Amino acid sequence: MISARQVSKHFGRLSALDALTLDIARTRITAIVGPNGAGKTTFVKTILGLTRTYSGSIEFDGARVDDDGKYRSRIGYMPQMARFPENLTAAELFAMLRDLRHADTPIDEDLISEFRLSTELRKPLRTLSGGTRQKVNAVMAFLFKPDLFILDEPTAGLDPIASGILKDKIRSERSAGKTFILTSHIISELEELAEDVAFLHEGRVGFSGPVSELIRTTRQETLEQAIAQMMKRGVAA
Amino acid sequence: MRETAKIAGYQLRDIARSRWLFGYVLFFLLVTDALLRFGGGGEKALLSLMNVVLFVIPLVTLVFSTVYLYNAREFIELLLAQPIRRHQLFGGLYLGLVIPLSVGFAAAVGLPFVFHRAVATSQPGTIPSLLLVGMILTFIFTAIAFFIVSRSEDRLKGLGIAIATWLLFGILYDGLVLLFLAIFADHPIERPVLGLMLLNPIDLARVALLLQFDVSALLGYTGAVLRKFFETTTGLAITISALVFWIMGPVALGLRAFQRKDF
Numbered sequence: 001m002i003s004a005r006q007v008s009k010h011f012g013r014l015s016a017l018d019a020l021t022l023d024i025a026r027t028r029i030t031a032i033v034g035p036n037g038a039g040k041t042t043f044v045k046t047i048l049g050l051t052r053t054y055s056g057s058i059e060f061d062g063a064r065v066d067d068d069g070k071y072r073s074r075i076g077y078m079p080q081m082a083r084f085p086e087n088l089t090a091a092e093l094f095a096m097l098r099d100l101r102h103a104d105t106p107i108d109e110d111l112i113s114e115f116r117l118s119t120e121l122r123k124p125l126r127t128l129s130g131g132t133r134q135k136v137n138a139v140m141a142f143l144f145k146p147d148l149f150i151l152d153e154p155t156a157g158l159d160p161i162a163s164g165i166l167k168d169k170i171r172s173e174r175s176a177g178k179t180f181i182l183t184s185h186i187i188s189e190l191e192e193l194a195e196d197v198a199f200l201h202e203g204r205v206g207f208s209g210p211v212s213e214l215i216r217t218t219r220q221e222t223l224e225q226a227i228a229q230m231m232k233r234g235v236a237a
Numbered sequence: 238m239r240e241t242a243k244i245a246g247y248q249l250r251d252i253a254r255s256r257w258l259f260g261y262v263l264f265f266l267l268v269t270d271a272l273l274r275f276g277g278g279g280e281k282a283l284l285s286l287m288n289v290v291l292f293v294i295p296l297v298t299l300v301f302s303t304v305y306l307y308n309a310r311e312f313i314e315l316l317l318a319q320p321i322r323r324h325q326l327f328g329g330l331y332l333g334l335v336i337p338l339s340v341g342f343a344a345a346v347g348l349p350f351v352f353h354r355a356v357a358t359s360q361p362g363t364i365p366s367l368l369l370v371g372m373i374l375t376f377i378f379t380a381i382a383f384f385i386v387s388r389s390e391d392r393l394k395g396l397g398i399a400i401a402t403w404l405l406f407g408i409l410y411d412g413l414v415l416l417f418l419a420i421f422a423d424h425p426i427e428r429p430v431l432g433l434m435l436l437n438p439i440d441l442a443r444v445a446l447l448l449q450f451d452v453s454a455l456l457g458y459t460g461a462v463l464r465k466f467f468e469t470t471t472g473l474a475i476t477i478s479a480l481v482f483w484i485m486g487p488v489a490l491g492l493r494a495f496q497r498k499d500f
Binding site: 009045050051052068071072075077082083084085086088092097100124 | 240243244247248250251252253254255308309310311312314315316317318319320321322496497498499500
């Protein structure tokens with residue numbers, strides 16, 4: 001669904017992505033892992049067109065991502081940090097996104113009821129707790145039934161119950177044929193969900209392929225151990 | 238265009254409920270009312286008000302817009318992940334800031350004049366000019382704030398640059414002009430001074446307003462030259478185009494920086 005070729009991005013002298021080449025398969029859950037500063041968020045932002053000057057190319061369903069941004073109507077994005085206009089309510093926020101997306105299609109409000117958010121929707125966003133804001137953030141990614149979900153550290157800041165609800169939602173959308181890109185530091189979480197894994201290190205792809213293959217090649221038992229092994233090797237290299 | 242209007246609409250709702258905007262509007266309301274009550278006739282009140290406007294608007298607009306945009310950074314990222322184009326988002330954010338700030342100012346200064354029935358007693362055209370110039374300054378300095386925020390990743394540095402910009406245009410520049418005048422006092426420097434006025438939007442606004450108030454005699458010989466210049470059609474055309482340029486220039490720079498920014 002996404003194919004990145006030789007993508008390089010520099011911030012001053014720092015190289016965030018270094019000739020990165022990676023394919024994200026359709027209707028699968030791909031976990032992007034790697035140490036801090038490996039380029040996970042930069043990669044995800046480049047797919048979304050948030051990164052401006054980079055070399056190489058990124059294609060979404062065979063078409064290069066560009067400023068036109070129409071392709072973004074097929075993506076649901078959940079950013080790492082949820083900060084919203086202080087004086088708007090979540091209901092207004094949803095209405096704003098709906099306006100911008102011309103979404104005439106029915107929307108997916110399942111998470112609103114499952115998170116029991118309906119009473120929180122009318123309060124100004126500044127009065128909501130961090131966890132509640134993160135729930136609002138999750139709702140927005142799923143609201144417009146996109147084909148591709150990009151979730152950056154989705155369960156960070158969520159309590160175990162909410163985190164479980166979100167994971168169930170991810171699973172059910174996956175069985176409905178949707179594609180997911182997840183990034184997370186909490187490997188055990190990815191273990192439950194991930195089918196493919198892309199290990200980034202210093203802006204390059206250290207490994208990409210099915211989780212089972214990574215576990216086999218590193219001769220470890222679990223994804224967590226396999227990734228720890230990759231990180232050690234990555235640092236050594 | 239529709240996307241721009243929609244974004245501006247929601248942002249307007251957000252800012253209209255902001256305590257900062259409320260404070261800003263209340264400030265102008267109280268100052269204008271106090272000046273009209275205790276400051277003698279409408280003319281004198283207008284002059285004092287002009288000084289407050291030229292001092293406060295650039296500062297508040299720069300600081301408010303800079304802080305607002307830095308705080309909105311994550312939200313801007315979220316909006317950029319939607320199927321809209323960057324220039325549409327820029328337009329929406331810019332209008333969403335400029336409209337509440339300028340309309341709030343115009344209402345806060347205009348209404349007391351209506352209440353005190355001071356509109357009729359002041360020289361025709363002075364109150365609309367003051368309101369218009371205040372709004373133009375809001376447009377200019379909001380655009381400058383956009384440019385600063387798009388170019389500087391670090392919010393403390395950005396805020397510092399915003400305040401330095403205000404110091405430069407609001408205070409330092411006049412000092413430099415005075416120095417220039419003192420050094421070249423023996424030379425015919427009216428024309429260069431005219432040029433210098435055009436380079437600073439606050440000075441330009443001050444001159445344009447002072448000449449409306451019929452106090453240009455206070456400016457001495459230079460004042461007479463300025464008056465002569467600004468009263469001609471060419472002078473007026475140059476003043477207006479300079480102010481338009483001062484809006485377009487920073488808006489274009491801000492848009493360019495915003496379009497190139499890596500979020």
